[in-house]
Amino acid sequence: MSSLLTPDSITLYALTQPCSSLTRPTHALRRIAPLRTHKVLRHHTVPSCVATAPGAPATEISSNGSSYSVTDSIVADDVAGGSSSDTTDWSNDALSVVVVGASGDLAKKKIYPALFALYVEGHLPEYFSIFGYARSKMSDEEFREYIGGSLTCRLSDGENCGDKFDKFLERCFYQPGQYASEDDFKTLSGRLTEVEKEREKAHRVFYLSIPPSIFTAVAGCASTAASSPSGWTRVIVEKPFGKDSESFAQLEKELSNFLTEDQMYRIDHYLGKELIENLTVLRFANLVFEPLWSRQYIRNVQVIFSEDFGTEGRGGYFDQYGIIRDVIQNHLLQIVALFAMEAPVSLAAEHIRNEKVKVLRSMKKLSLDDVVIGQYRGRSGGGVEKPGYLDDDTVPEGSLCPTFASVAVFINNARWAGVPFLLKAGKALASRRAEIRVQFHQVPGGLYQDKLGHDPDRSSNELVMRIQPDEAIYLKIINKVPGLGLNLDVTKLDLTYKQRYNVHLPDAYERLILDVIHGDKRLFIRNDELDAAWALFTPILKEIEEKKIQPETYPYGSRGPIGSHYLAAKYGVRWGDILSAED
Numbered sequence: 115m116s117s118l119l120t121p122d123s124i125t126l127y128a129l130t131q132p133c134s135s136l137t138r139p140t141h142a143l144r145r146i147a148p149l150r151t152h153k154v155l156r157h158h159t160v161p162s163c164v165a166t167a168p169g170a171p172a173t174e175i176s177s178n179g180s181s182y183s184v185t186d187s188i189v190a191d192d193v194a195g196g197s198s199s200d201t202t203d204w205s206n207d208a209l210s211v212v213v214v215g216a217s218g219d220l221a222k223k224k225i226y227p228a229l230f231a232l233y234v235e236g237h238l239p240e241y242f243s244i245f246g247y248a249r250s251k252m253s254d255e256e257f258r259e260y261i262g263g264s265l266t267c268r269l270s271d272g273e274n275c276g277d278k279f280d281k282f283l284e285r286c287f288y289q290p291g292q293y294a295s296e297d298d299f300k301t302l303s304g305r306l307t308e309v310e311k312e313r314e315k316a317h318r319v320f321y322l323s324i325p326p327s328i329f330t331a332v333a334g335c336a337s338t339a340a341s342s343p344s345g346w347t348r349v350i351v352e353k354p355f356g357k358d359s360e361s362f363a364q365l366e367k368e369l370s371n372f373l374t375e376d377q378m379y380r381i382d383h384y385l386g387k388e389l390i391e392n393l394t395v396l397r398f399a400n401l402v403f404e405p406l407w408s409r410q411y412i413r414n415v416q417v418i419f420s421e422d423f424g425t426e427g428r429g430g431y432f433d434q435y436g437i438i439r440d441v442i443q444n445h446l447l448q449i450v451a452l453f454a455m456e457a458p459v460s461l462a463a464e465h466i467r468n469e470k471v472k473v474l475r476s477m478k479k480l481s482l483d484d485v486v487i488g489q490y491r492g493r494s495g496g497g498v499e500k501p502g503y504l505d506d507d508t509v510p511e512g513s514l515c516p517t518f519a520s521v522a523v524f525i526n527n528a529r530w531a532g533v534p535f536l537l538k539a540g541k542a543l544a545s546r547r548a549e550i551r552v553q554f555h556q557v558p559g560g561l562y563q564d565k566l567g568h569d570p571d572r573s574s575n576e577l578v579m580r581i582q583p584d585e586a587i588y589l590k591i592i593n594k595v596p597g598l599g600l601n602l603d604v605t606k607l608d609l610t611y612k613q614r615y616n617v618h619l620p621d622a623y624e625r626l627i628l629d630v631i632h633g634d635k636r637l638f639i640r641n642d643e644l645d646a647a648w649a650l651f652t653p654i655l656k657e658i659e660e661k662k663i664q665p666e667t668y669p670y671g672s673r674g675p676i677g678s679h680y681l682a683a684k685y686g687v688r689w690g691d692i693l694s695a696e697d
């Protein structure tokens with residue numbers, strides 16, 4: 115819905131709707147209204163109204179026919195969600211984003227390009243600055259050159275970004291320092307204040323793009339020595355959030371010495387992907403889907419992640435975690451939680467997260483029989499030479515670390531009992547893709563069975579949400595082949611985004627960083643969600659490690675270990691991505 119609204123249409127909506135329905139449009143508005151237009155949007159006369167949210171106290175949004183402001187609506191919104199009220203006035207206040215670990219891979223690959231895209235599209239406030247912080251020595255100039263190489267202009271209509279590029283870089287600064295040094299963070303804070311001094315109030319975001327071993331030290335120093343003296347301070351924490359229940363609890367305990375839950379934004383970048391944000395829209399805004407969303411109609415759900423490259427370059431990190439911790443326990447499980455949750459009371463962050471956590475807590479204990487692990491081996495021939503996982507110098511010799519896993523999970527509740535949710539993730543496979551496949555039961559009665567046969571995979575509906583690449587939603591239906599005979603086939607009702615929408619899809623990091631700026635936590639993970647996710651996976655991870663379970667090897671570039679097919683077959687399922695590559 116948000117993509118269809120212009121700032122004007124939102125204003126109109128706000129003016130014509132009763133106050134209690136402000137929540138949705140203000141969410142949409144946050145997303146799409148460039149920050150610099152807030153000034154324009156702020157002053158509109160509306161009648162006095164009171165926003166009430168279930169379970170929340172009534173909040174007066176505006177009184178005596180005075181003015182309705184974006185800021186006020188954010189307060190109403192947050193009260194509805196039970197999270198902190200964000201009264202930031204972006205027409206006046208400054209914003210500093212500090213990228214801690216500024217010399218690293220994630221910062222260069224994702225964070226700077228996302229910040230630049232937000233700037234180009236007018237989503238950063240007028241008084242913004244970006245600070246890089248890391249141990250590497252760099253001057254501001256060198257930093258600008260360093261990040262300049264990672265920025266691309268993605269404006270359409272041949273618009274030139276050159277000017278924007280220079281202006282953006284002018285607002286970028288670098289401060290070298292140690293991660294555990296309060297003094298160095300004090301120096302950083304001094305420099306931030308220098309740049310922020312043009313405004314009375316400045317807000318600070320710290321993006322912890324660093325290895326987890328130093329999360330706590332940095333959170334401590336940032337909070338003690340570099341919190342904003344005049345505005346709010348928020349901290350984005352990257353995964354991994356621990357390695358198991360115990361280390362997660364320990365990390366939380368340590369971080370909570372310095373940060374409140376309100377300040378913490380635990381990022382799972384899969385939640386920022388376009389198709390994942392659309393998941394709840396597709397289900398809850400479409401009458402043709404919502405009633406079908408249960409064991410009564412759905413045979414199985416598959417969440418598939420595959421990459422056509424190995425851990426090259428990241429083997430050292432990866433070996434300590436493995437694919438279950440790297441992808442399944444977080445990205446894929448979050449997708450299942452969103453997919454399977456009951457309708458939330460509203461779109462407010464806490465309402466959504468309350469429902470997700472119920473799903474996670476309803477999951478049946480995992481058994482080793484429901485897990486298959488694999489590890490890729492090298493492949494050579496046909497002019498191709500691909501290394502195996504163990505060929506990586508940074509991987510310990512003889513490592514049993516899984517680079518592939520498939521897992522069958524079950525949700526023990528009235529809606530989903532008995533429906534297998536099959537999760538599969540692997541590196542060095544045949545293709546790069548991430549998708550959700552929903553396979554429906556066959557139509558009972560069998561009117562066309564003689565034409566369709568008995569194979570449910572060839573005679574029932576499948577809904578596919580392709581998260582990447584080439585975002586699409588398509589529904590496989592049984593259709594009559596045009597002509598005089600009665601021939602049936604399975605064909606697609608196809609919503610391929612690049613054919614339907616002439617827009618550049620924002621990167622997940624853009625969406626998520628913007629949400630942090632707006633204090634919107636819907637797409638961030640709450641601590642109890644992680645606690646539940648670790649409670650599900652910790653016992654099985656321990657068992658795999660303690661019993662030294664040997665991963666089944668598979669060749670680089672293949673479709674993964676055979677065991678994965680047996681696991682699916684045990685539940686009468688065939689992996690949808692294997693049936694046919696184009697399907």
Ligand SMILES: NC(=O)C1=CN([C@@H]2O[C@H](COP(=O)(O)OP(=O)(O)OC[C@H]3O[C@@H](n4cnc5c(N)ncnc54)[C@H](OP(=O)(O)O)[C@@H]3O)[C@@H](O)[C@H]2O)C=CC1
Nearest residue numbers: 215217218219220221248249250323324325326352353354
């Ligand atoms: N890269 C990716 O694609 C993804 C990364 N992540 C997570 O994001 C975070 C950052 O990832 P990434 O950029 O790849 O990490 P890097 O390994 O590139 O580390 C980032 C920076 O931290 C500093 N650093 C590295 N190792 C250490 C160390 N042992 N002790 C102290 N400082 C160190 C280095 O800066 P300097 O030496 O200059 O101080 C480095 O440039 C991690 O938590 C990672 O798990 C999450 C999803 C994807």
Ligand SMILES: O=C1O[C@H](COP(=O)(O)O)[C@@H](O)[C@H](O)[C@H]1O
Nearest residue numbers: 353383421440441445548582622
């Ligand atoms: O979090 C991670 O995600 C990436 C895949 O992200 P994508 O957006 O490119 O699909 C994965 O390669 C990495 O191992 C993992 O840590």
